[in-house]
Amino acid sequence: MKTLVKQDNAWYNNLILDLKKLEFTGVVLTKWSIGKRILEDFDKFGSPEYGSKKIENIARDCKVSSRDIYFCLQVAKKYPNSATPLQSYSWHYVTNKLLPSPKEERIKSENSLQLSDSKIEIRKGDFKTVLNDIYNIDAIITDPPYPYEFIDCFSELSLYAKEHLKEDGFAAVYSGQYHLPEVIKRLSEHLTYVWTFCLYHVGKKQLVNGVNIMCGWKPVLIFSKGKKKMRFSAYDVLVSEKREKDLHPWQQSESGVLELINILTKPGELIVDPFAGSGTFLKAASDNGRKAIGAEIKC
Numbered sequence: 001m002k003t004l005v006k007q008d009n010a011w012y013n014n015l016i017l018d019l020k021k022l023e024f025t026g027v028v029l030t031k032w033s034i035g036k037r038i039l040e041d042f043d044k045f046g047s048p049e050y051g052s053k054k055i056e057n058i059a060r061d062c063k064v065s066s067r068d069i070y071f072c073l074q075v076a077k078k079y080p081n082s083a084t085p086l087q088s089y090s091w092h093y094v095t096n097k098l099l100p101s102p103k104e105e106r107i108k109s110e111n112s113l114q115l116s117d118s119k120i121e122i123r124k125g126d127f128k129t130v131l132n133d134i135y136n137i138d139a140i141i142t143d144p145p146y147p148y149e150f151i152d153c154f155s156e157l158s159l160y161a162k163e164h165l166k167e168d169g170f171a172a173v174y175s176g177q178y179h180l181p182e183v184i185k186r187l188s189e190h191l192t193y194v195w196t197f198c199l200y201h202v203g204k205k206q207l208v209n210g211v212n213i214m215c216g217w218k219p220v221l222i223f224s225k226g227k228k229k230m231r232f233s234a235y236d237v238l239v240s241e242k243r244e245k246d247l248h249p250w251q252q253s254e255s256g257v258l259e260l261i262n263i264l265t266k267p268g269e270l271i272v273d274p275f276a277g278s279g280t281f282l283k284a285a286s287d288n289g290r291k292a293i294g295a296e297i298k299c
Helices: 010-021 027-040 055-061 066-078 091-098 102-109 152-164 180-187 254-264 280-287
Strands: 120-124 137-142 165-174 192-201 206-208 213-215 217-224 237-240 270-273 291-296
Touching: 010 027, 010 055, 027 066, 027 091, 055 066, 055 206, 066 091, 066 206, 120 280, 137 152, 137 254, 137 280, 152 165, 152 180, 165 180, 165 192, 165 254, 180 217, 237 254, 254 280, 270 280, 280 291
Parallel strands: 120 291, 137 165, 137 270, 192 237, 270 291
Antiparallel strands: 165 217, 192 217, 206 213
16 A cells, blocks of 8 residues: 655745844845755755645745745855855845856756767857858757847847848747847848747746736747748647756756747758757757757857
């Protein structure tokens, strides 16, 4: 007879109470204290005997973003003994100057990808320079950075796609929602808007603090060099299966991009990713019989 394991969530309820009771004696100190408190129960997350709670539950129950929780943990891990070295800095400075960037963390967390595979090529440098010799591209599939400070990259991507895509090629560009109108405007400078696909995140929701909306999907913008009709019939909802991110909110899943690859290209065709990061999209393309070339400033 199967023995049922009793799940004890008392530890988790106490954790949430402690986090909510922390005094706001300074933003940086408070964030560091939150991270330290979570680390006290860190080994209990994901354990059936403790209720199988996940880090994402903290963000939901404290009504903050998962990115906030992630940074709190990173600060507490980097400065385990005291927040004193940080007391003269703003929280913006700490997260942007003293912690690894999201892209650096993503590359580190996905370094198990076998990018030495001869079918994958990632060139180091700005895509406008290092990919300038690549023409007749069947599809550009890419995930540029979302913060507004990088908005110009969408204009640059639009021009590159116009000059390097095949006449019947398409560009699929991941985007956040916050600056979506401006992103579409920038991409439309040299390309024709075709459609917006929905990349649905199974089980994953994130609070966007600026608008107080729980977001569970991501826009994938489809553009072409003038052709409106897709090469193959397509369903415009992509599904990204839930996956453990080891506290890393930027890590992309291969499951959603596999559908895009099959919608936009045939085996043997060329896919280019100008913002390759750790090469997740390129690996998925190569594993499914496509030629894959990308660029990344930090390899």
